[in-house]
Amino acid sequence: MVRLGDRVVVEHPTFPPLLDLLEQIGVDVIGVPMDEEGIETDALRGALEQSPSALFLQPRAQNPTGVTMSARRAADIASTIRSSAVASSITIIEDDHAGDIASGDLHSIGRHLPERTVHIRSYSKSHGPDLRLAAVGGAGDVISRAANRRLLGPGWSSRILQAVLLELLDDRSTLDALARSREAYAQRRRTVVEVLRRHHVRTTGTDGINLWVHVADERSALMALAAQGIGAAPGEPFMVLEHPDALRVTVGLLGSNTDIVGVAEAIASAAISSGEARRGQR
């Protein structure tokens, strides 16, 4: 589906392993900026003029921005694609990596362009990464090519684990535990966002375990946090286009034994004072 020399459209910023994979295949990546509803359609229109073969999207709890695509944006993206020259050739790959830990509703482009969309729902975050299972559905030709490729060698998904997942998907106590986890993640996110907002530190999105925090200087913010035992991911590997400095903080890891407000205060102070450090160096 995606071959050496192809162009593909990705969200900016996005999940670094996707960028690494695309680089390995040897495709040219076109980044499209995001706002609070998903990728921006004006920029998408320009990207589609470069004849990409695929568009990669995360419909919910986008990693790193935490943005969940709105119903309106999904419809606008679909109509932008429909009126482009690649309307009958592009494949849209939706990576619903957060699955049931996302609080927002899923709005799939597949609702509008079923024949062009492949939807992947991972169960790693909701049921455990060691299951190594995701469900995939959508455009038939892409699915059968992927299924055929997986039949070669020991690449298929264990049927025993599939049966376990099937049980869990219907199991009342698992569903209750999932609902509690979803709410706990959302609460941790709200707490951190609230503290950062009070300090006028910008964050994006509303959903999932990741928070994209705008900082004055990425390196010194990371170092200031590391000195206090707080890990965060540097923003740079997520960037496809130019972007102000940022960090990705995984609020999902701030468990009940953590002083969440204290950690959030430390993030706010690193985000702000890193700028003072940089100004001091000039």
Ligand SMILES: Cc1ncc(COP(=O)(O)O)c(C=O)c1O
């Ligand atoms: C955006 C995104 N896609 C894919 C994955 C990998 O998911 P899986 O465990 O299903 O391979 C992750 C894991 O964090 C992710 O954040």
